[in-house]
Amino acid sequence: MSSFHEVIRKNESSILAGWIAEMASTTRRSDLMGDVELKQQATEFLRLFTDAAESSTDPHSEAFFSTREYMKEIAKSRMEQGFTPGETALFVLSLKQPVFNSLRDALKSEPAKLVTEIWDVGNILDRLAVQTVDGATEFRDQVIVRQQEEMLELSTPVVKLWDGVLALPLIGTLDSARTQVVMESLLSAIVETNSQIAIIDITGVPTVDTLVAQHLIKTITAARLMGADCYLSGIRPAIAQTIVHLGIDLVDIQTKAKLADAFALAQTRLGKTVVNVKSAAKSTSKHEDA
Known part of the structure; x- marks a missing residue:
């Protein structure tokens, strides 16, 4: 020793x-x-x-x-x-x-x-x-x-646009780990807010390949199982061409080019209409005068 x-x-x-x-x-x-x-x-x-x-x-x-x-x-x-x-x-x-x-x-x-x-x-x-x-x-x-x-959680915020309408703006590439966080955040928000419609906006997603499309489809399917209609917005021309070229089937998914268009569709789905207050007031005034 x-x-x-x-x-x-x-x-x-x-x-x-x-x-x-x-x-x-x-x-x-x-x-x-x-x-x-x-x-x-x-x-x-x-x-x-x-x-x-x-x-x-x-x-x-x-x-x-x-x-x-x-x-x-x-x-x-x-x-x-x-x-x-x-x-x-x-x-x-x-x-x-x-x-x-x-x-x-x-x-x-x-x-x-x-x-x-x-x-x-x-x-x-x-x-x-x-x-x-x-x-x-x-x-x-x-x-x-x-x-x-923590960054994954911060990069997948679920925003309440209207009573019954949620939006999930995505930025960057989707992988399996992030998809899991996205799905959990969206489903939790649907339950907490009792929302009927969820809009997934991919304007900030640079490219959509087969794997990314599969992740999106899984998330949309999960939202539907929770009783919420799910729309996909932010479909740019380049992404549309890529989706067609890859043969990705999005027939059953409601898609829009812009988030605003998807939000307008959601309002229609809920039986609501957005009107210009000034125009409506003028129209009412003319009707009363008549």
């Missing part, structure tokens, strides 16, 4: 001071973390690391469980503060130099043992640094996924 943990424990204060000095000259980010927090993290990690090293030199062992868990916390907090995974790993790696210095002073008369101790402690710190990078990367990926989901 290596005994470097004994050297670390005996020289804990000097190693901690050397470690903080090492970070100050290489990896210090005073714009992201204050001196007090940095010292707290370094002190706690050094304590956990030394305790674990008394029982094992395998960083994957049960003895290092608390050390690994603490590094996960550090990785998460540092990623939230703006550190990169590499900068977080250097927090661990910068401990090497002060530990090596203490080992050199303690074992200068035993070169063979010095090499062994340096190898053992360096190997553990290297592996812990890799685990730290993995933890930071995993947390970053989780944040990215969450942000993508």
Whole structure:
């Protein structure tokens, strides 16, 4: 069993001071973390690391469980503060130099043992640094996924145009993941507002291929199953030609070139008529005069 943990424990204060000095000259980010927090993290990690090293030199062992868990916390907090995974790993790696210095002073008369101790402690710190990078990367990926989901929700707003009429303006390309969000948002809005008509506007969709058309048809079919008529607006000449060329069947789907046209159709479907108030007033006045 290596005994470097004994050297670390005996020289804990000097190693901690050397470690903080090492970070100050290489990896210090005073714009992201204050001196007090940095010292707290370094002190706690050094304590956990030394305790674990008394029982094992395998960083994957049960003895290092608390050390690994603490590094996960550090990785998460540092990623939230703006550190990169590499900068977080250097927090661990910068401990090497002060530990090596203490080992050199303690074992200068035993070169063979010095090499062994340096190898053992360096190997553990290297592996812990890799685990730290993995933890930071995993947390970053989780944040990215969450942000993508939030962006999907924000990019599929369901707008209430009128009592009983909803509009879903789509911008960008439709894929399977976004189609699921679109469908869930539209169906939820239909239930919440008890709407009879939903208009899907694809003016902002750059191209419509077979896959996009299938996604649209699925969404329209789902809306119909909820008891709402579904219209498709924003059919530009280029998209119309593409749909015909691909042989996509939209015969059973009511389509319009503009959202305004689809809205007018919805008003007719609901038995309502939009009139010009001034024109109607003039007509009423002439009728009364007559």
